[in-house]
Amino acid sequence: MYKLDEQVGYILRLASQRHATVFNKHSDLGLTPTQFSALVRVAEMGSCSQNLLGRRTAMDVATIKGVVTRLKAKGFVELGTDPGDKRRTVVSLTDKGHEVIAQLHSFGQAVTDETLAPLNTAERKVFLEMLTRLT
Amino acid sequence: MYKLDEQVGYILRLASQRHATVFNKHSDLGLTPTQFSALVRVAEMGSCSQNLLGRRTAMDVATIKGVVTRLKAKGFVELGTDPGDKRRTVVSLTDKGHEVIAQLHSFGQAVTDETLAPLNTAERKVFLEMLTRLT
DNA sequence: GGAGATTTATTTGTGTACAAACAAACGACC
């Protein structure tokens, strides 16, 4: 018998909502989970095109446009044009962006730890490995 | 060293996106995952208030209002007022809604099976049990 | 150097997701 509560898609939504709650509880830089991901990824990459950033953070071109716009408005990134290709918008961190990266890493680790709190260390490893196979 | 690709929140987003892709690939009634959940839940409950439906599908009051509006526009549900409490909007299935429920159950099962395809039967059980503990 | 395919980005539209403000209705208490 079909039960909504046992469907992986439905449970994924509930788990994501709880993760969002944990994220918002800890958040103090006014960033959303999506903005956080984009910012952390720009820091990893040093600077990159908007399109590549979207692809490296699993965001649609329209979505990353909005996220980058808001990160710029918040002063964490600055935009430029690629001298070698006028189509490209180059995204890089501002000084302010650089300053908060270490704090974002700590914050992100705390969110992950609290989200995974119901699982022990061995379970976390198994769970993340399986979840990753579903992506 | 902090890695975005290893954070549970980020991986949950990727898994949800893949699930959405699987859902859209199979979908032929023009329903979104959220509308599907709401419709299947109304069928389970026989009829219920909009507020209860929202709570039983983990949707905010503003969100369930929109979802119910669209399900009504698509002809799957009808709305009424609770004679015992004028505040309440009662949501129930139309004939059309009743007609598609068996099909929705099959479709939902297919989506779940395909989403979980990278895991074997034993792994699925373990995974769903752990995922449920994170909700 | 012109044509055509592809890439990058913007814009518009639809559908969530949720916070917050607001209003009608209900029930408990006096």
Added chain:
DNA sequence: GGTCGTTTGTTTGTACACAAATAAATCTCC
């Protein structure tokens, strides 16, 4: 029956999430 707290629902606003249409720019081929 009036007050107050709570419940249910609507509306507005912000932030995604993504499809589709559009345009500028690039690259390849002729």
